[in-house]
Amino acid sequence: MSNTRKATPNQSRNPIICKYCNSDRVVKFGTFNGIQRYWCKDCKRKFVPDSLPKMKTPQNIIASALGMYYGGMPLDSIQRQLQQDYDKYLSEAGIYKWIIRFTKEAIRQARSFRPTVGSTWMADETMVDVGGHKIWFWDLIDVQSRYLLASHLSTTRNTEDAQILVEKAIRQAGKRPRTIITDKLRSYIDGIDLASGGTIQHIRSKPFTNVDSTNILERFQGTLKDRTDVIRGFGNMSTARLLTDGWLIHYNFFKEHTALGNVPPARKMGISLPFKDWGDILTNSLYPHTEVGETTETVPEGKPLTKSQRKRECVRKAVRKIRAKKKATSSETPGISTTRG
Numbered sequence: 001m002s003n004t005r006k007a008t009p010n011q012s013r014n015p016i017i018c019k020y021c022n023s024d025r026v027v028k029f030g031t032f033n034g035i036q037r038y039w040c041k042d043c044k045r046k047f048v049p050d051s052l053p054k055m056k057t058p059q060n061i062i063a064s065a066l067g068m069y070y071g072g073m074p075l076d077s078i079q080r081q082l083q084q085d086y087d088k089y090l091s092e093a094g095i096y097k098w099i100i101r102f103t104k105e106a107i108r109q110a111r112s113f114r115p116t117v118g119s120t121w122m123a124d125e126t127m128v129d130v131g132g133h134k135i136w137f138w139d140l141i142d143v144q145s146r147y148l149l150a151s152h153l154s155t156t157r158n159t160e161d162a163q164i165l166v167e168k169a170i171r172q173a174g175k176r177p178r179t180i181i182t183d184k185l186r187s188y189i190d191g192i193d194l195a196s197g198g199t200i201q202h203i204r205s206k207p208f209t210n211v212d213s214t215n216i217l218e219r220f221q222g223t224l225k226d227r228t229d230v231i232r233g234f235g236n237m238s239t240a241r242l243l244t245d246g247w248l249i250h251y252n253f254f255k256e257h258t259a260l261g262n263v264p265p266a267r268k269m270g271i272s273l274p275f276k277d278w279g280d281i282l283t284n285s286l287y288p289h290t291e292v293g294e295t296t297e298t299v300p301e302g303k304p305l306t307k308s309q310r311k312r313e314c315v316r317k318a319v320r321k322i323r324a325k326k327k328a329t330s331s332e333t334p335g336i337s338t339t340r341g
Contacts, residue, residue, distance in 0.1 A: 063278040070250035103246035118144030119178035147265040162191025
């Protein structure tokens with residue numbers, strides 16, 4: 001039977017390692033949905049190799065789902081494709097949870113990355129109908145590297161939106177450009193000045209001209225059908241903004257660019273990257289991390305405790321605490337004298 005729980009020795013030439021305690025004292029422990037499970041004799045836990053802690057699905061399946069989603073595939077198509085490729089049924093709700101979780105993780109891992117960009121940037125905006133609502137996509141791209149520095153979602157096209165876009169791009173690049181080229185939208189005039197303190201040259205371009213034109217960005221907008229498919233159907237603006245930031249990572253780090261020799265903009269720069277694919281993002285999420293200004297507690301080395309071991313340890317601590325309290329009370333009690341008047 002495929003779901004038997006009988007343990008069999010692990011006799012593979014490449015021993016399976018427990019993902020919780022790194023022990024090689026593991027045995028096969030039946031299958032679940034066609035995926036082989038193992039039992040660790042040291043930490044007494046079941047696990048699936050190549051999967052994240054507390055998850056039964058291998059990392060390569062999750063990475064495939066993320067790539068399909070940001071490539072423009074809807075959830076139901078991803079579900080059918082995964083079932084066809086891996087013979088494994090996965091719910092759309094489960095796939096969506098992976099997307100939200102690891103999009104946040106990708107954004108965290110890419111936060112400190114500083115791209116090598118030029119001194120001329122281009123900004124543009126386009127309107128998309130999402131769920132019956134008019135949503136404006138604002139984008140700012142580096143002309144030299146084609147790196148998408150910032151994206152912004154809004155329901156308006158005012159100065160504040162233009163300012164937010166430019167400020168996000170400056171933070172990402174770690175510097176101010178010499179020139180920003182935009183279309184004739186008046187919101188950019190004050191938005192760029194407010195974001196830079198008037199230190200950036202602003203060129204307002206006429207569309208479809210060869211000199212200082214936003215044609216590059218408008219051609220770029222033609223490639224954003226995948227992003228529109230990603231965002232369409234989500235009425236929650238906070239979720240839409242999160243997925244937009246996730247698509248920005250997909251575009252910069254994973255999506256091949258014809259003008260760059262069929263490599264992503266970040267890889268074309270030839271500098272160290274935080275990850276090379278979604279699989280790396282999943283693997284990096286296994287390791288503890290600290291942000292600037294944060295500290296982490298020192299975790300004692302050793303194998304993780306099981307639930308019963310943690311319970312016994314709590315009982316032992318409680319007993320030691322009671323004994324110490326009794327000992328302290330008895331040592332502080334003065335001698336009793338029986339003197340009668």
